[in-house]
Amino acid sequence: MNKKKKISTMNELSDAIGISRPTLSRYFQNPASVRPSTSKKIIERLESVDYVPNFFATRMNRKSTGMIGVIIPYLNDLFFTRLLEEIETAAMEAGYTVITQCSHSDPGIEARAAETLMSMSVDGALVAPLGNQSDRAVYERLQSHLPFVLVDSRPATMPNVDFVGTDHVQSTGIITEYLCRVGPPPAFLAMPRVNFNAMERESAYTKKVTELGYDADVIGVQAIETDWHFEAHGEAVMDHHFARGTYLDRSILCANDRVAIGALRAASRHGLYPGRLPEGGLRIAGHDDYPLCPFTIPALTTVAQDFEAIGKTSVSRLLELIAHKGDPQSPQIKLLPGALKLRESA
Amino acid sequence: MNKKKKISTMNELSDAIGISRPTLSRYFQNPASVRPSTSKKIIERLESVDYVPNFFATRMNRKSTGMIGVIIPYLNDLFFTRLLEEIETAAMEAGYTVITQCSHSDPGIEARAAETLMSMSVDGALVAPLGNQSDRAVYERLQSHLPFVLVDSRPATMPNVDFVGTDHVQSTGIITEYLCRVGPPPAFLAMPRVNFNAMERESAYTKKVTELGYDADVIGVQAIETDWHFEAHGEAVMDHHFARGTYLDRSILCANDRVAIGALRAASRHGLYPGRLPEGGLRIAGHDDYPLCPFTIPALTTVAQDFEAIGKTSVSRLLELIAHKGDPQSPQIKLLPGALKLRESA
DNA sequence: AGGCAATATTTACACGTGTAAAAAATGGGA
DNA sequence: TCCCATTTTTTACACGTGTAAATATTGCCT
Numbered sequence: 001m002n003k004k005k006k007i008s009t010m011n012e013l014s015d016a017i018g019i020s021r022p023t024l025s026r027y028f029q030n031p032a033s034v035r036p037s038t039s040k041k042i043i044e045r046l047e048s049v050d051y052v053p054n055f056f057a058t059r060m061n062r063k064s065t066g067m068i069g070v071i072i073p074y075l076n077d078l079f080f081t082r083l084l085e086e087i088e089t090a091a092m093e094a095g096y097t098v099i100t101q102c103s104h105s106d107p108g109i110e111a112r113a114a115e116t117l118m119s120m121s122v123d124g125a126l127v128a129p130l131g132n133q134s135d136r137a138v139y140e141r142l143q144s145h146l147p148f149v150l151v152d153s154r155p156a157t158m159p160n161v162d163f164v165g166t167d168h169v170q171s172t173g174i175i176t177e178y179l180c181r182v183g184p185p186p187a188f189l190a191m192p193r194v195n196f197n198a199m200e201r202e203s204a205y206t207k208k209v210t211e212l213g214y215d216a217d218v219i220g221v222q223a224i225e226t227d228w229h230f231e232a233h234g235e236a237v238m239d240h241h242f243a244r245g246t247y248l249d250r251s252i253l254c255a256n257d258r259v260a261i262g263a264l265r266a267a268s269r270h271g272l273y274p275g276r277l278p279e280g281g282l283r284i285a286g287h288d289d290y291p292l293c294p295f296t297i298p299a300l301t302t303v304a305q306d307f308e309a310i311g312k313t314s315v316s317r318l319l320e321l322i323a324h325k326g327d328p329q330s331p332q333i334k335l336l337p338g339a340l341k342l343r344e345s346a
Numbered sequence: 347m348n349k350k351k352k353i354s355t356m357n358e359l360s361d362a363i364g365i366s367r368p369t370l371s372r373y374f375q376n377p378a379s380v381r382p383s384t385s386k387k388i389i390e391r392l393e394s395v396d397y398v399p400n401f402f403a404t405r406m407n408r409k410s411t412g413m414i415g416v417i418i419p420y421l422n423d424l425f426f427t428r429l430l431e432e433i434e435t436a437a438m439e440a441g442y443t444v445i446t447q448c449s450h451s452d453p454g455i456e457a458r459a460a461e462t463l464m465s466m467s468v469d470g471a472l473v474a475p476l477g478n479q480s481d482r483a484v485y486e487r488l489q490s491h492l493p494f495v496l497v498d499s500r501p502a503t504m505p506n507v508d509f510v511g512t513d514h515v516q517s518t519g520i521i522t523e524y525l526c527r528v529g530p531p532p533a534f535l536a537m538p539r540v541n542f543n544a545m546e547r548e549s550a551y552t553k554k555v556t557e558l559g560y561d562a563d564v565i566g567v568q569a570i571e572t573d574w575h576f577e578a579h580g581e582a583v584m585d586h587h588f589a590r591g592t593y594l595d596r597s598i599l600c601a602n603d604r605v606a607i608g609a610l611r612a613a614s615r616h617g618l619y620p621g622r623l624p625e626g627g628l629r630i631a632g633h634d635d636y637p638l639c640p641f642t643i644p645a646l647t648t649v650a651q652d653f654e655a656i657g658k659t660s661v662s663r664l665l666e667l668i669a670h671k672g673d674p675q676s677p678q679i680k681l682l683p684g685a686l687k688l689r690e691s692a
Numbered sequence: 693a694g695g696c697a698a699t700a701t702t703t704a705c706a707c708g709t710g711t712a713a714a715a716a717a718t719g720g721g722a
Numbered sequence: 723t724c725c726c727a728t729t730t731t732t733t734a735c736a737c738g739t740g741t742a743a744a745t746a747t748t749g750c751c752t
Contacts, residue, residue, distance in 0.1 A: 119399055
């Protein structure tokens, strides 16, 4: 058991170990700012004592709190957890503490989360928005209060904000192109419109497929709800079609991998085996490179989003904004390319 | 655009809208504590102004910060995100702000996270531990500083701490029993020993299966690493066995669903179709009711952990501890039962 | 041993808000 | 209209630490 004397303020600490409070303060902020002999003395005497500095008090009259805030829309999606992991890692390496808030796909909670971050005086914020349901005023408010950059998806109506995400025209483009090359032109299985990417991918598909001289065929739109049950959506839509004997030997590009997982399941239930057959046949492809893709049956062909690059780039851009807070240089829009991941399903 | 006058302290606010600072302070903490007419006046005048209270300063000399800390070991696992979702929801309903920290499966980061939480003076902490790698001293330190309860898994060597989690003897028991009833006694496909549950389930399986008069058969142990690549582990181990023609018509109880997803994949690669055949044959079952179970091929039979109950119970227990901080009543260990989820795979 | 530069201590004020106590203002009932 | 209870304002101090300025101490070099 821990029998060290509990000390709750730096003043107590000061006369418990015989070092003046200002020196202690300087030591805790930067051990190198005191003489080595003093530093050694402090370290030794700290051993005999149980002191936890008060985070709030330390940050109160510094210009910087050393924290950045992150808002993600939804937790139960490995896409966002992967992204968050990269962000946290990058922030940690830069010496920042990350405060994560989740919107739970509720605009009200998203707004409250933004208030919390501002109230905590985070140095900057990274936000992966909800979709059209989001209150745009929330982002404007955030922007007017602190450096912030949008991640993953963004409202078309807010071109004036820093953004880091995947170039969906490119990513959706290359997989559309691939599918057209190896088989019949793909249909596009839409996803619930929970964010702006849903529409971006849809129109990127349409653009590319017509560009190649085919007709666009978007399916599953009428059944679309705005929840996050992607797999169920994909399965239900394709089950409906397969049961009617349609799309049995087509290529199907799914708006994301989770929808594709549902589609794979529907195929299986109807005795269909999507794959890279030489002469057409059913193919199913996704988008994102969801961590489970290598383990689906069959393994899912998809376009990878570069999680690591998105995470690192967004953090470093945010730190840049934090650094020269003054100059309102034109916002940077960084669109990162996706990479084709050929596996078994298409 | 927002053209409201920015106000950064309550003093400025006070003489901007003509209400004394103490009254404002009382209003923000509890709008009902001021006269209705005053409250109305404040609300109106607040409209014309942009003021964000300083979170740190408000909490500085209150007894409670209104925050609870949560530490989870790993982000890219829907089990933990589901749990976190329940915890956040329960905490929010109770009026608490949640500060989430992730260990990223690193004991060093876990220790730092604990320090951060103590430093922020959270009212209490909920911790889902890493495994044996965790430094036990971290938990003892947490316990000596604030109300805290372990969630999901716990060190056998720390019986003296509040805990909320699944009763693995029961949960693993009922699925073992089920498998024995409908087919040959199952083998147990172990999981990487990232936490204490890995061993708990393993021994619960052994106990039950010998109790029923069969020999325990634990596989995949020699290949075990301590990382979180569960699916890859499950696939590799079963691929090895299936390739050698072993376990082809056995029941296989996987230590968790993610391992099972890998096992399903291995089965598929070898042309095997696990399922509920009348007369034996390959069966694969999991544990947890990972959100993706209904969408695997075949849909995975498993034992559900009661995410909601674990989340709600752990939060309410923590709030209890926070409420009567004084009395060190004997720690409560709440073991919640699992429920059989029969689907297609076993 | 003496002197000088680097570092530590002392003292004091600052951060933004909570909160207590005393004084002043308000509002409702007679 | 006056009085009293309620509420607001005024004033002052508190929370725990950062930080600046002046003073005292330390340690190294000659």
